[in-house]
Amino acid sequence: HSPPAPKPTSSHHSSPQQHAAAEPGSFNVARPRVPVFTVTWMALAMSLMSCLGVVPYLFVQQLSKPWAGISNAIASGVMLAASFGLLQEGAAYSGTHLVAGMLLGVLFIRFSQTYLKE
Numbered sequence: 001h002s003p004p005a006p007k008p009t010s011s012h013h014s015s016p017q018q019h020a021a022a023e024p025g026s027f028n029v030a031r032p033r034v035p036v037f038t039v040t041w042m043a044l045a046m047s048l049m050s051c052l053g054v055v056p057y058l059f060v061q062q063l064s065k066p067w068a069g070i071s072n073a074i075a076s077g078v079m080l081a082a083s084f085g086l087l088q089e090g091a092a093y094s095g096t097h098l099v100a101g102m103l104l105g106v107l108f109i110r111f112s113q114t115y116l117k118e
Contacts, residue, residue: 053071053075056071087102
């Protein structure tokens with residue numbers, strides 16, 4: 001007994017979006033619809049988690065250099081992971097908008113550093 005033969009596929013049975021999403025380098029990717037409530041809840045949870053960074057200062061006035069280094073390394077790793085995830089997601093929408101957003105982000109950081117030094 002042999003397994004059934006696979007059904008032949010042709011491009012006229014698939015939608016243009018499905019076909020475009022399969023092509024390498026295409027920006028037409030399937031995007032799942034996420035309920036607004038879920039996005040709001042996750043944003044709130046992330047905001048609350050970012051507040052955990054101040055918890056050590058409730059117990060000590062200043063962190064030692066090794067603990068400050070470890071804390072900065074962990075925070076940097078989390079930010080890099082989030083940044084790469086956002087870059088990957090943004091590239092699926094528009095490369096031009098992605099680059100524009102990156103440049104605006106760099107300008108904002110530069111402005112913030114200059115402002116905080118004064």
